[in-house]
Amino acid sequence: MTPETSILAAIVIPLVGALAIALAGRISANLREAATAITCVSLIWVVWSLLPLLMDGGRPSIEVSEVMPGLSIAFTVEPLGMLFAALASGLWLINSIYSVGYMRGNKEQNQTRFFACFALALSATIGVAFAGNLFTLFLFYELLTLSTYPLVAHKGDAATIRSARIYLGVLLSTSIGLFLPAIIWTYTIAGTGDFTTGGILAGKLNDPEIGLLLALFVFGIGKAAVMPVHKWLPAAMVAPTPVSALLHAVAVVKAGVFAVTKIIVYIFGIDFLFGASSSQWLLYAAAFTIVTASLVALRQTNIKRLLAYSTIAQLSYVVMAAAILKPLAEVGAAIHMVAHAFGKITLFFAAGAIYVASKKTEINQLRGIGRRMPWTMTAFTIGALSMIGVPPTGGFVSKWYILAGAFEANNLVAVFTIIASTVLNAAYFLPILYIVWFEREKEGGKEHGEAPFLAVLALCLTASLTIAFFLFNGPVIELESQVVKGLG
Amino acid sequence: MDLLAHLPALQVVVPMLSAPLIVLLQPRGLAWAGATAVALLSFAIAVALTVAVLDGQTVEYAMGGWPAPYGIALSVDAFSALLLLVVTGAATAALLAAKPSIDQQIEAKRQPLFYSAWLLVLSGLVGIIVSADAFNIFVFMEISSLASYILIAGGPDRRALPAVFKYLMMGTIGATFYLIGVGLIYMMTGTLNLADMEARIGDVTDINPILVAAGFITIGLALKAAVFPLHAWVPNAYTHAPHMVTVFLAACATKVALYVLIRFDYMVFQTKLDDHEIQFAMFVMPLAILGIMIASAVAMFEGHLKRLLASSSIAQIGYILLGVSFVSMAGLSASTMHIFNHALAKGGLFLAAACLAYQYRDLRLNQLGGASVRMPWTCAAFVVCGLSLIGVPGTAGFISKWMLINAALENGAWGWALVAVILVSSLMAVVYIWRIVEALYFQEPIEGNIQISEAPIQILLVTGIVAVLNIYFGIFPQVPLELANSAAALLLEGSR
Numbered sequence: 004m005t006p007e008t009s010i011l012a013a014i015v016i017p018l019v020g021a022l023a024i025a026l027a028g029r030i031s032a033n034l035r036e037a038a039t040a041i042t043c044v045s046l047i048w049v050v051w052s053l054l055p056l057l058m059d060g061g062r063p064s065i066e067v068s069e070v071m072p073g074l075s076i077a078f079t080v081e082p083l084g085m086l087f088a089a090l091a092s093g094l095w096l097i098n099s100i101y102s103v104g105y106m107r108g109n110k111e112q113n114q115t116r117f118f119a120c121f122a123l124a125l126s127a128t129i130g131v132a133f134a135g136n137l138f139t140l141f142l143f144y145e146l147l148t149l150s151t152y153p154l155v156a157h158k159g160d161a162a163t164i165r166s167a168r169i170y171l172g173v174l175l176s177t178s179i180g181l182f183l184p185a186i187i188w189t190y191t192i193a194g195t196g197d198f199t200t201g202g203i204l205a206g207k208l209n210d211p212e213i214g215l216l217l218a219l220f221v222f223g224i225g226k227a228a229v230m231p232v233h234k235w236l237p238a239a240m241v242a243p244t245p246v247s248a249l250l251h252a253v254a255v256v257k258a259g260v261f262a263v264t265k266i267i268v269y270i271f272g273i274d275f276l277f278g279a280s281s282s283q284w285l286l287y288a289a290a291f292t293i294v295t296a297s298l299v300a301l302r303q304t305n306i307k308r309l310l311a312y313s314t315i316a317q318l319s320y321v322v323m324a325a326a327i328l329k330p331l332a333e334v335g336a337a338i339h340m341v342a343h344a345f346g347k348i349t350l351f352f353a354a355g356a357i358y359v360a361s362k363k364t365e366i367n368q369l370r371g372i373g374r375r376m377p378w379t380m381t382a383f384t385i386g387a388l389s390m391i392g393v394p395p396t397g398g399f400v401s402k403w404y405i406l407a408g409a410f411e412a413n414n415l416v417a418v419f420t421i422i423a424s425t426v427l428n429a430a431y432f433l434p435i436l437y438i439v440w441f442e443r444e445k446e447g448g449k450e451h452g453e454a455p456f457l458a459v460l461a462l463c464l465t466a467s468l469t470i471a472f473f474l475f476n477g478p479v480i481e482l483e484s485q486v487v488k489g490l491g
Numbered sequence: 492m493d494l495l496a497h498l499p500a501l502q503v504v505v506p507m508l509s510a511p512l513i514v515l516l517q518p519r520g521l522a523w524a525g526a527t528a529v530a531l532l533s534f535a536i537a538v539a540l541t542v543a544v545l546d547g548q549t550v551e552y553a554m555g556g557w558p559a560p561y562g563i564a565l566s567v568d569a570f571s572a573l574l575l576l577v578v579t580g581a582a583t584a585a586l587l588a589a590k591p592s593i594d595q596q597i598e599a600k601r602q603p604l605f606y607s608a609w610l611l612v613l614s615g616l617v618g619i620i621v622s623a624d625a626f627n628i629f630v631f632m633e634i635s636s637l638a639s640y641i642l643i644a645g646g647p648d649r650r651a652l653p654a655v656f657k658y659l660m661m662g663t664i665g666a667t668f669y670l671i672g673v674g675l676i677y678m679m680t681g682t683l684n685l686a687d688m689e690a691r692i693g694d695v696t697d698i699n700p701i702l703v704a705a706g707f708i709t710i711g712l713a714l715k716a717a718v719f720p721l722h723a724w725v726p727n728a729y730t731h732a733p734h735m736v737t738v739f740l741a742a743c744a745t746k747v748a749l750y751v752l753i754r755f756d757y758m759v760f761q762t763k764l765d766d767h768e769i770q771f772a773m774f775v776m777p778l779a780i781l782g783i784m785i786a787s788a789v790a791m792f793e794g795h796l797k798r799l800l801a802s803s804s805i806a807q808i809g810y811i812l813l814g815v816s817f818v819s820m821a822g823l824s825a826s827t828m829h830i831f832n833h834a835l836a837k838g839g840l841f842l843a844a845a846c847l848a849y850q851y852r853d854l855r856l857n858q859l860g861g862a863s864v865r866m867p868w869t870c871a872a873f874v875v876c877g878l879s880l881i882g883v884p885g886t887a888g889f890i891s892k893w894m895l896i897n898a899a900l901e902n903g904a905w906g907w908a909l910v911a912v913i914l915v916s917s918l919m920a921v922v923y924i925w926r927i928v929e930a931l932y933f934q935e936p937i938e939g940n941i942q943i944s945e946a947p948i949q950i951l952l953v954t955g956i957v958a959v960l961n962i963y964f965g966i967f968p969q970v971p972l973e974l975a976n977s978a979a980a981l982l983l984e985g986s987r
Binding site for chain 2: 146
């Protein structure tokens, strides 16, 4: 297979998979799960087969259709997108293993719709990752919103639909109201929207407008959840946990920060943006989001909501790292996407496993649960340590790079934000770890053990990945260093 | 005999002469088969004509060999070809799907008459499009209108009768206004041929009757086209008509009136009247904006599926008019493109509504619970066409919205305000389409609707194809785009 066909295959395979899942679901659940597994594995094979080429500096690209002159559906694989696609496709497999355990253990309704929409969402995610221009990015960004809506609304009761409406409303209205005008503006002044090394806007836009355009992009990409466009993420927690785990810790939210990073690097260009004084607000907005979301997380009593606010803070790490506008920090932004993905998916998996095994959703119900669910809670501990950034977990590596970038830019705001948020992260995760491991369970609680085997297997896998990323991150850093080669 | 040369005439003659013959096809099903075959043939002719004018030339035809200013002239250019495709395509798609729905709604012995009227509407609409002569346009307009009153009132819904009466009144006023305008121009220029008219208006010394004529013609056609605030006849007529008639008429009827409005204005008035384009823009643009905003807002609170879609149609007419009011290449091609794309989206939505109506007696949103489980394909097609109506990228609707926004931006700072209008109304479309989606997907089915199953395969298949076309033309819009661009170029050339 040529690299070009691999790109198309990576988008088509989950689409075909969605169809196969929908059809197989009418026959038997096992056949459906087999369809999911085959789709996952073939997607990984296709996506990861592009890796060696990318490591050698290749940039395969393909144009599908020139919709209008200058406006085309085209894909280009570059290191940021490669990393994102590899991450999403790999974690989808683990998440599917987990989903089977979770959905069956929980006896959920409409499982066929669930798995089919999941495959559809993955197709959109890969499309976002490989998009070669703003228009294609926007197309798949919207598709991602729409295909995840049924997943968020999965439960179908009145409260869920209300939350799903917030999800859809915020994401669609920001994207149509802000992101689309930003894209149109870019096309109007630059004549193109292609992602180009060094950016396409240099010399075409002046100072106050640069900040305005950046604002349209950052707040228009609601998936990045920079405050005040973050409300949809806690609302999305009504979804079944596997959805929160893969989509709202990895695919959807990372699509947001990925798009922001990509636009900063390939549309504005970091050197151009560094020279523009009106772009500095972004750093402060991200720093504000990090600190505020962490403070809000301190006050949460529901596990998933706490994780949601923690995600908001962690997403802004990526945005802030990108906004430091120094090569090391851009690498840090890319690595943090991976490190946070491993850690946060583990935490969500654990939260879901707790729910399946014991139906517990609140933090104060977790007293002593570590003895009943040792595997799950060990994984949870590793995930939490990674969020704080303690070695030997992946979170440490990315914080290191972001800090290095901040020092390179002499950016004390970023340095202090990272320190403050580390303290806050510790403040909301350590008490949980304490009550889980060291407090005694209340008398008369439900007797339960671990969650279904598949769920536990999945979360142990991601927990090991969190640690493995601390030890073996060389290739990733090498790949992402290409993004900023010759810059700064 | 070179058949190709006679295509413009055949386009009108084939459905018109078949109409009386269809009445004779009494045995069950034959009338439908005959009408469908004729519609398919018309569509094929339209495709052949499109191929012939794709490079931007015009096919002229003189009836009976009498040359233009004296005889009856027909002409087809890129703009008319696009409309021909829309009209014949909508008629064909609706007829292909129609049989189960029509069998359910109209008793067997009246069906031949019904299909005959359908072909008369078709021949009237294509007649308007190919005529190069102001009076023949009026004649065909009357043919299509009278026949469409029959279609709308032909169903079992008695509420269609007052609706059609309203339509008849307003339609007649519109046609009369148009005729008064044409009469005034004839009085001053002595010709009815559009091209000739354009040439002679310049020689008219007293310009006032021409200005009055322009006013009458614009208002009359705006009534026919359901331009806000002259749209009052639309919601009831669309809601209570037989479902397949709604598919046909909603996709193309008002757009044909709009076509005449655009053509008359650009080809005849703008050339010779000083500052006419500014007057035109100042008159049309506010109406377009008001129409977009108010009709979208009404749709957001509408409780009946078909009425909601009808309200949205009025807003969409506003989009088309907005592009026209820019009097620019970009604006005109955006509008022409939107005529095509909106026909696809709204035709698909009404087809899906027809599928639902086959099973659900009552199309109020709160009655439609459980549809997604019982009729998954219908609902999926509805969602796709709905996304196209909203203008989500990857669907046909996005293409025309993108073009319209680009056209609006050519107007400088004021353009951003127009962009805001377009974006806000798109968000309103999200709201009203999503209300339907939530009703279809999340509402509990009400008692008595338990044993509902998917619509007949015949309707479903056509609906599915239209849904797929909405995506296809969102990714590969080259052909309609080329037509729209040369149509815009022709119109602007005509006005210079």
